[in-house]
Amino acid sequence: MASSAPALRFDRLDALRGFALVWMAVFHFCFDLSHQGLLAANFYEDALWTTQRTCILSLFLLCAGAGQAVATTQGQSWPRFWRRWGQVVGCAALVSLGSWFMFPNSFIYFGVLHGMAVMLIVARLSAPLKSWLWPLGAIALAVPLFAQHPFFDSRATNWLGLVTYKPITEDYVPVLPWLGVMWWGMAATQWLLARHPHCMASAASTHGSGDNSGLIPTIRAALAILGRWSLTFYMLHQPMLIGALNAWIFLK
Secondary structure, three states: OOOOOOOOOOHHHHHHHHHHHHHHHHHHHHHHHHHOOOOOOOOOOOHHHHHHHHHHHHHHHHHHHHHHHHHHHOOOOHHHHHHHHHHHHHHHHHHHHHHHHHOOOOOOOEOHHHHHHHHHHHHHHHHHHHHHHHHHHHHHHHHHHHOOOHHHHOOOOHHHOOOOOOOOOOOEOOHHHHHHHHHHHHHHHHHHHHHOHHHHOOHHHHHOOOOOOOHHHHHHHHHHHHHHOHHHHHHHHHHHHHHHHHHHHHHO
C-alpha cells in the first residue's frame, strides 16, 4: 500500500537553487549595465565573467539533476513530468522570441532552458542507471574535447555540442558537455537519498519543528522559497531589471 504521508521537502536543495538564482540575477544586472555602457566589462572574453557564468550554469544543472533524482525516488508520474517539461519548453520559446527582439543577430536559440528541455528527458530515462551515471557524466564532459567536427557547426546540429567553434548567440548550453553536470547532480543526490536523506532538509522541514530563528536560517528559508519558484523568477527577473534600468536612465 502506498504511503499517504507527504513527500519530504528538501529545502536545502531549494535554497541552493535560490542562491544560484540570486547570483544569476546579479550577473545579469551587471550585463545589463554593460549593455547600457554603464559598466566597463567584457562578458564574452574576461575570465571574471566567463568563469562566473560557468559556475552559475553548473549550479543550475546540478540542482536540475538533483531535482530529477528526488522526483524519481518519490515516484513522480510521467504526466506530472511532462507538465513541468512543457512549462520549460514554453519558457524556452519565449526566451528565443524576446532575445530575437533585443539581439536579432545573436538571439538565443539553444540556451539554458532549451538545453534543459532535452537533458531532463535524458536524465529521467537514465535515472535507473544510478552509479553508472558517474562514468557517463565523465564521458559526456570529455567527449566534446576530443570529438569535434564541422558537421556539428550548423544551427541544426550545434545543439549537441561537438562544435569546432562557439556559435554567435547570447546563451549557448549544448547537451554535451552539460548533460554530464546534470548526470552528476542526479548521481550525487541518489547517493544522498539512499544513505543520508535528511542532510538535504533542515530540522524544521524534517521534524516539523525546530528553532528557525537567526540570520542564517532566515536567509536559507528565503532562498528556499525563491528556489521553489525558479522558473518564474528566471522568466521575470530580466524584464524587470531591464525595465527598471531603462526607467532610471530615462528619468535621471
